[in-house]
Amino acid sequence: MKNAVGINKRELAAAAIGIWISAEANPARAAFGTNCLLRTSPLNQAMGILKRAYPDFIEDANEHVLVWRDRTQLKVQLFAPDRAQSEKIRNPDLAAQALQFYPIGNCEIPTDPDADPGRIRYAPFFAKMYGTDHAAVAANIVRVPWPSIARAPFVQVTKINGVAGRLTQVANELAAFPKPFHKYFDNPAGGFNARPIAGTQRPSAHAFGIAVDINTAQSDYWRDELNGAPGEPATWRHKAFPKNRIPFEIVEVFERQGFIWGGKWYHYDTMHFEYRPELLL
Numbered sequence: 001m002k003n004a005v006g007i008n009k010r011e012l013a014a015a016a017i018g019i020w021i022s023a024e025a026n027p028a029r030a031a032f033g034t035n036c037l038l039r040t041s042p043l044n045q046a047m048g049i050l051k052r053a054y055p056d057f058i059e060d061a062n063e064h065v066l067v068w069r070d071r072t073q074l075k076v077q078l079f080a081p082d083r084a085q086s087e088k089i090r091n092p093d094l095a096a097q098a099l100q101f102y103p104i105g106n107c108e109i110p111t112d113p114d115a116d117p118g119r120i121r122y123a124p125f126f127a128k129m130y131g132t133d134h135a136a137v138a139a140n141i142v143r144v145p146w147p148s149i150a151r152a153p154f155v156q157v158t159k160i161n162g163v164a165g166r167l168t169q170v171a172n173e174l175a176a177f178p179k180p181f182h183k184y185f186d187n188p189a190g191g192f193n194a195r196p197i198a199g200t201q202r203p204s205a206h207a208f209g210i211a212v213d214i215n216t217a218q219s220d221y222w223r224d225e226l227n228g229a230p231g232e233p234a235t236w237r238h239k240a241f242p243k244n245r246i247p248f249e250i251v252e253v254f255e256r257q258g259f260i261w262g263g264k265w266y267h268y269d270t271m272h273f274e275y276r277p278e279l280l281l
Contacts, residue, residue: 041099041101042063043063043076043077043095043098043099044062044063046098046099047061047062047063047066047076047098048061048062049098049278049281050066050098050278052278052281053258053277053278053281054129054161054277054278056069056161057069057128057129057161059071061076062076063076063077063095064076064077066094066125068128072128074094074124074125074128075093075094076093076094076095076098077093077094077095078093078094078095079091079093079095079096081095081096081099083096085113085114085116088120089116089119089120090202092120092121092122092123093122094122094125096120096122097120097121097122097125098278100117100118100119100120100279101117101279102117102118102260102264102276102279102280103117103264104255104280106248106251106252107264109244110264110265110266110268111266112266113266114266115264115265115266116265116266116267117260117264117265117279118260118262118264118265118274118276118279119265119267121202121203121205123202123203126203126205126208126210127203127208129160129161129208130158130160130208130209130210131208134194134207137158137192137194137207137208137209138192138194140158140159140160140209141156141157141158141159141192141209142156142157142158142159142164143155143156144156144157144164144167144168144171144191145168145171146171146185146188147171147174147175147182147185147186148185148186148187148188149182149186149187155167155188155190155191155212156190156191156192156209157191157192157209157210157211157212157275158192158208158209158210160209161210161275161277163209163210163275166257166258166259166275167191167212167257167259167275169257170253170254170257170259173253174250174253177249177250181247181249181250183215183218184214184215184218184245184246184247184250185214185215185250186215187214187215187216187217188212188213188214188215189213189214189215189216189271190206190212190213191206191209191211191212191213192206192207192209193206193207194206194207205272205274205275210274210275210276211272211273211274211275212259212272212273213271213272213273214246214250214271214273215271216271218245218246218271219245219246219269219270219271220243220244220245220268220270221268221269221270221271222265222266222267222268222269243268243270244263244268244270245270246261246263246270246271251263254273255280258275258276258277258280259273259274259275259276260273260274260276260279260280261273262274
């Protein structure tokens, strides 16, 4: 059986004792296999999953309204459900966010331009939990020790919803990996960063302190195909195909702790991991 970097179990065992067999001859397929589970749910069920994922904040949720524990409410559906995926990303509502289905497991490279599970983020939902402005978010940011040799040995994320604790478990597991894996995460690009998503005015998951980027030198990002062009043009898809070099063993560690991976997006961002437990339940 092939593992995430395109090597079999014998080769992984060899890596563990210091004999590294390179899989970079075909890096575009490095972390993708065929064992993939895709969950689908009606909106009412998806809202129930959202409630389970954030029990400290959500009192109740159905297909019409989300009720916070402070008794304030958030309307679920603001737009017709049959909008294009690109429009849902640019102008989301909570229904569009909840109905994303993240593929669990070592999946094939996404070839559907609409396969971006997790990129739909309804900002008022996250702001309610993590903070409505920089100061409010920053008040709950903590440092998580990180197995890094090239930069400061920590990343900064929020402690809300147990994100920092979950990331600590990720860091501890990664630190125990065989040394050949460390190049992928030992120079993290950071966590909390009050900025919009590149090329847009939408707040990034980093702005809420729920995302971390690992080593950019070992990662691939779809915007690099655009040569600096703004927005999200469709024409780049004719020139680019999703790329990846990150081993699935690393992805799997993050996913077990509730972090989704940008490498499972058609608009790939393979350095990016984001705390979205609802997509992994």
